[in-house]
Amino acid sequence: MAAGHIELVLFEQSLADGDGMHRPFGERIADAADKTSGHVLFDVRVDGDAQIRRMAAIGYGDADAAIVVLEKGGQLKCTSVNGDSTLLVADLAAWEAAPLRDHVRNQYHATALILLSKLRGSGHLT
Numbered sequence: 001m002a003a004g005h006i007e008l009v010l011f012e013q014s015l016a017d018g019d020g021m022h023r024p025f026g027e028r029i030a031d032a033a034d035k036t037s038g039h040v041l042f043d044v045r046v047d048g049d050a051q052i053r054r055m056a057a058i059g060y061g062d063a064d065a066a067i068v069v070l071e072k073g074g075q076l077k078c079t080s081v082n083g084d085s086t087l088l089v090a091d092l093a094a095w096e097a098a099p100l101r102d103h104v105r106n107q108y109h110a111t112a113l114i115l116l117s118k119l120r121g122s123g124h125l126t
Contacts, residue, residue: 042096
């Protein structure tokens, strides 16, 4: 359900971008979280993937989250998270919440790529 609400906010944003220029990904995610009563769990760059440039998660309570990805062509896609993927979302959220000095020591790239793989494998992303 959360993913559907986020898709509506992202659609609303695209209609508001009358000059053809989109706001930065992070701002759009923060706006979608605010308008759907969620909070941003993480917002990371995805290196090493042929299709996805960035990925973010918006959380709703303890167990519900939605993933938004920015494709290299500029398209945004959104999906709900469930099953094993929730543990990966929690790992990425913990990395995001850690102090910056810990970001250098603990990389997130492998976890992000595994999460994308699980979402694709379950049919949530193509």
